[in-house]
Amino acid sequence: MTGRLGREFSFTDKHFSRIRKFVTAHTGIVLTDAKKDMVYGRLSKRIRNQFDGSFDAFCNAVDEGDKAEQEYLVNAITTNLTAFFRENHHFEYLRDKLIPELLRQKQQSRKIRIWSAGCSTGEEPYSLAMTLREAIPGIDNWDVKILATDLDANVVQHGQDGVYTRERISGLDESRQRRWFQLGKGENEGLVKVKPELQQLIHFKRLNLLHDWPMKGPFDVIFCRNVVIYFDKQTQSELFERYANILTPGGHLFIGHSESLYKVSERFAALGHTVYRQLPK
Ligand SMILES: C[S@@+](CC[C@H](N)C(=O)[O-])C[C@H]1O[C@@H](n2cnc3c(N)ncnc32)[C@H](O)[C@@H]1O
CATH class of the missing domain: 1.10.155.10 (Chemotaxis receptor methyltransferase CheR, N-terminal domain)
Known part of the structure; x- marks a missing residue:
């Protein structure tokens, strides 16, 4: 009743x-x-x-x-809405501006660290992995790692499994679909699985952003998109302060299209289109 x-x-x-x-x-x-x-x-x-x-x-x-x-x-x-190459201009920025800059800066160490914070079911870190593999020649001679974390244990598991419905990748061009995904057969018809070359770059882990972080960093790039929209300003301020501290000097932060650091953090310079560069303290 x-x-x-x-x-x-x-x-x-x-x-x-x-x-x-x-x-x-x-x-x-x-x-x-x-x-x-x-x-x-x-x-x-x-x-x-x-x-x-x-x-x-x-x-x-x-x-x-x-x-x-x-x-x-x-x-x-938790609201887990996400998609491959969501807000694609961020991945274009990465490919055209940031990766060439990192490749120049990191000639010696050959080490690049990226954090997808609030990664949901994995589409964001896999989009990062595709972008990196497509844009870094000889990437296997570099030490490139993506940390992908989320509070929700179910979505972290989904990301780790890397299995999606075919419909989820229908927006990607054909060559990307073929290059990065295996088609499911038989009882897996209609499903796709990301290829191991992408999975190798990513470490999935459950993490509440409001708790202590087990990793020390530093990260060259942090993606934290469409996560803080539901947080109050104080919580946002504290989180962005911690992001500023765990980024390399001048490291980059990407936030969601409806988010802003205005009156929330003074530790970043806006580069436009929700891309920010960390400022020295
Ligand atoms: C809308 S999704 C965004 C996914 C992806 N970043 C994107 O933009 O497509 C927001 C994610 O933030 C996660 N989240 C919310 N609060 C969190 C917290 N305190 N710590 C870690 N993750 C959190 C949710 O579980 C959810 O998966």
Whole structure:
């Protein structure tokens, strides 16, 4: 039976407030009132199957430290929308300006480090890997690594597996599809898998950006796109300060099309089109 507002289970403002308090504290994501229906929609299956329809019981489990439920909640709330070569101008910038610059600067060490922070299901780091392999002649004589991290364990696993529906790569030109993806056959018909040459460049890892980072860096480039939109300004400021500190001097930061460092961080110079260069302190 469906109750008030057509909802199957009782979901009060108090439930919503408990859930959003946990989500903000653990992910930095601020859930506005407008997100109440979304939260209900994303959790209702779990509430039905595991909690006999009781949001109370679910909220208690989360607040009492039940790790499985906390993880379920975080995974359910994070928005994982992504695509191969999303905001393609960033990859063009990388190919045309940044990679030639890095190849000149790094003749000695031959070491390039890139971080895709908030990598979702892997399309972003794989797009980086394709760009690097296409633009760096003799890349196997260089020490190039991409770190790909996300808070959501499911998407990190998906990225690591590197398996996508064929439709996900339909926007890529034919030569790229052929060069970088294997077509699934038989029971894998309709699926593609990224080739090992791309996977070799990437290390996938689960990481909450608000927690301590196990890696020291430095990174030459950080992609953190469409991640901080749901964070409040203070959280954004702190995160960008940490990015500035873990980048090489003059390293580059790429953010999402609707994001900005205006009044958030003074540690970067804007180069246009949401590309930034780190400034000395
Ligand atoms: C909309 S996706 C963006 C994916 C990709 N960067 C892009 O632009 O296509 C945002 C990702 O940020 C991740 N995320 C959100 N809060 C996070 C946090 N506190 N730590 C790490 N990742 C987080 C989400 O799990 C989600 O996969």
